[in-house]
Amino acid sequence: MPSPAESSALRVAGLTVGYGSVIALEDLDLEIPYGASVAVLGPNGSGKSSLFAAAVGLLSPRAGSIDTGPRGIAWLPQQLDVEPTFPVTVRDVVAMGRWGQGRDGRRRWLARADSEDRERVEEAMGALGIAELADRRLHALSGGQRQRALLAQAMVQDAGLILLDEPLTGVDRPTATAIGKLIRRWRDEGRTVMVATHDLESAARDYDLVLAINRRAIAFGPAADVCTEATLRETFSGHVVRLHGEDIVDTSHHHHGAS
Secondary structure, eight states, X not given: OOOHHHHEEEEEEEEEEEEXXXXXXXXXXXXXXXXXXXXXXXXXXXXXXXXXXXXXXXSOOSEEEEEXXXXXXXXXXXXXXXXXXXXXXXXXXXXGGGTTOOTTSOOOTXXXXXXXXXXXXXXXXHHTTOGGGTXXXXXXXXXXXXXXXXXXXXXXXXXXXXXXXSTTTTOOHHHHHHHHHHHHHHHHTTOEEEEEEOOHHHHHXXXXXEEEESSSEEEEEEHHHHOOHHHHHHHTTTSEEEETTEEXXXXXXXXXXXX
């Protein structure tokens, strides 16, 4: 029988992180199992991206701890900055997801791609409708096409925890539909997908669990329990948001910080 650490995709205890003198997220406690889709809901500056940065080791805790499970982690940031003159193609970007994916579980960063790697890369590009773009330079793509390339990179990894930071920002409807299907596929495979978003309707409709944060945890649990007017007013204080076609307005002070 697996231990709690082995059955959890993410375990957070008393986590506080920040940038300089700014506290982005404070005293967060959280445990998320494998096989769940989770919306991380909050306004800009609420700490969503900071939570993901801490999970992948880019931001060190000032207090507390954050641990990911034994099945690896994949992360899709809000944007990938690539030097326009850097000759990286869509196929190259997707293939980067296979780095360190040895069959024996050992890291093999310097090994050449084998037939399984190439097959997985081609399958992912086909599934996301970018096979015909395989040899195109990444910087020449539209926003939606680039997002699909990055999703394909995450798709070829064998990670049990997948973090998507605002994946629907600036994408077209077909790409948004593809992302939704991929999230459901990953969850059905027993992986956990956490999606940073400020889309209330999607959080309430499309995810198993919702974490509402605004520099601290406001609520966490099933979407029906979290997406209440009281919780959303506290989470989005100072913002005008919409739920079920109606505006929820709160003019109280909003704390600004890192996203």
